[in-house]
Amino acid sequence: MYALVDCNNFYTSCERVFNPNLEGNPVAILSNNDGCVISMSDEAKALELPFGAPIFKWEGFCKANGISVLSSNYPLYGDMSSRVMSILEQFTPDVEVYSIDEAFLQFKGFGDYDFRDYGNQIRQRILRWTGIPTCVGIAPTKALSKVANKIARKFPDKTKSVYVIDSDESRIKALKWIGLESVWGIGHGLQKRLKAKGCKTAYDFTQLDDEWVRKTFSVTEWKLKKDLEGISKIKLEEPTRKRAIATTRSFDYTYDDIDYIKERISTFATSCAEKLRKQGSSCHMIIVTLSSNRHKKDLEQHRASTMVSFAYPTDSSLLISKASVRAMQTIFKKGIRYKRAGVIVTGLVPTDNYQLDMFSKEDPKHKPLMSAIDSINKKYKGDKIKIGNQDLERTWKMRQERLSPRYTTNINDIIIVK
Numbered sequence: 001m002y003a004l005v006d007c008n009n010f011y012t013s014c015e016r017v018f019n020p021n022l023e024g025n026p027v028a029i030l031s032n033n034d035g036c037v038i039s040m041s042d043e044a045k046a047l048e049l050p051f052g053a054p055i056f057k058w059e060g061f062c063k064a065n066g067i068s069v070l071s072s073n074y075p076l077y078g079d080m081s082s083r084v085m086s087i088l089e090q091f092t093p094d095v096e097v098y099s100i101d102e103a104f105l106q107f108k109g110f111g112d113y114d115f116r117d118y119g120n121q122i123r124q125r126i127l128r129w130t131g132i133p134t135c136v137g138i139a140p141t142k143a144l145s146k147v148a149n150k151i152a153r154k155f156p157d158k159t160k161s162v163y164v165i166d167s168d169e170s171r172i173k174a175l176k177w178i179g180l181e182s183v184w185g186i187g188h189g190l191q192k193r194l195k196a197k198g199c200k201t202a203y204d205f206t207q208l209d210d211e212w213v214r215k216t217f218s219v220t221e222w223k224l225k226k227d228l229e230g231i232s233k234i235k236l237e238e239p240t241r242k243r244a245i246a247t248t249r250s251f252d253y254t255y256d257d258i259d260y261i262k263e264r265i266s267t268f269a270t271s272c273a274e275k276l277r278k279q280g281s282s283c284h285m286i287i288v289t290l291s292s293n294r295h296k297k298d299l300e301q302h303r304a305s306t307m308v309s310f311a312y313p314t315d316s317s318l319l320i321s322k323a324s325v326r327a328m329q330t331i332f333k334k335g336i337r338y339k340r341a342g343v344i345v346t347g348l349v350p351t352d353n354y355q356l357d358m359f360s361k362e363d364p365k366h367k368p369l370m371s372a373i374d375s376i377n378k379k380y381k382g383d384k385i386k387i388g389n390q391d392l393e394r395t396w397k398m399r400q401e402r403l404s405p406r407y408t409t410n411i412n413d414i415i416i417v418k
Helices: 010-018 042-046 055-064 074-088 115-130 142-154 168-177 188-196 202-206 210-216 219-228 258-278 317-331 366-379
Strands: 002-007 027-030 037-040 068-070 095-099 102-106 134-139 162-164 244-255 281-292 303-314 338-350
Touching: 002 074, 002 115, 002 142, 010 027, 010 037, 010 074, 027 042, 055 068, 074 095, 074 102, 074 115, 115 134, 115 162, 134 142, 142 162, 142 168, 142 219, 168 202, 202 219, 210 219, 244 258, 244 281, 258 281, 258 317, 258 338, 258 366, 281 317, 303 317, 303 338, 317 338, 317 366
Parallel strands: 027 068, 134 162
Antiparallel strands: 002 102, 002 134, 027 037, 095 102, 244 338, 281 303, 281 338
16 A cells, blocks of 8 residues: 655645744745745635735735735755654655655555554644644555545545545545546646547546557556556655756846856855765766846846866865856856856766776865765754855845744754743
């Protein structure tokens, strides 16, 4: 059996854990630089505040309807997500973290377990230990557990936020209820093609001929069909090394100051290098990008990117940062006001197993230095040690005028009980 555990309105729920005044009231969370609405509470959804709404256009609507609008607090959300995932690992060793607020669980060797009771235990422990409400869907396959989760979310009073598909009767009933547009793995393009074939629900999809599905689409759609039929074909995914790592950000405002952009590029490059070391990889190449604000039609536009290759693979923040800044200077255009920049490291190979170069190699001092920096930054929970050309006060310069405290990741923001 599989379970999908999904945190309800995760960003909003994290804020409510530490600010009970938000409980029962409409809440909206904004994207980077306080741009658009990316998450909201059920109360805000009921007021028909649209996802993706640019806040500068909807500010009056939010004030008139008493919607609390907050900046994204990613350190808080990331820490709360880690706590939820660590709790899930207490129920089974087979956990696939699907996103910041979702995870698949596989129950091997559980026999005739009471999965409804087990789902309630999962939900209650997460709620008790973190304050985050969840919905749990349990079924014989991953795709069906997604369906079960949607039912638990849609009918919380009837299901107590836990729903189990444990018979062919309950499976068919669920598949007849859920529309194609709500099925995990069926995108807009596939919907159109299936609807042309007369499919309206997930059940209709399962009635198509196996051979026709495989020939017309691909093995991926065939596996999804079999999963919905209750035959497990989509397995838990094992963590894999990424083939490329990117750090791209929009600036809080537009800038034409090359020194400012140098500092940003250095910070992005250092972040990529840290991620490389974390997954045990080194890179052969870096790509640096710069772009102006395409929405400001009255300003001169410029978008450019450039690639730099290393003579040998590296994971050194010093080398990657230096090369990235130099690359940025080659594409920087004076007089352009830039809004976005990024660094991508690619051509990844395992750090402990790659082809050596006879004539060039990395400074041997870099490895122990990077190891010491990573160790100190991990121990003290933050970027305590940085490269000299980075801003010592901030890592991400974003407009966050409505930011809540970092209750769990900053000692100065811990709640004080009086």
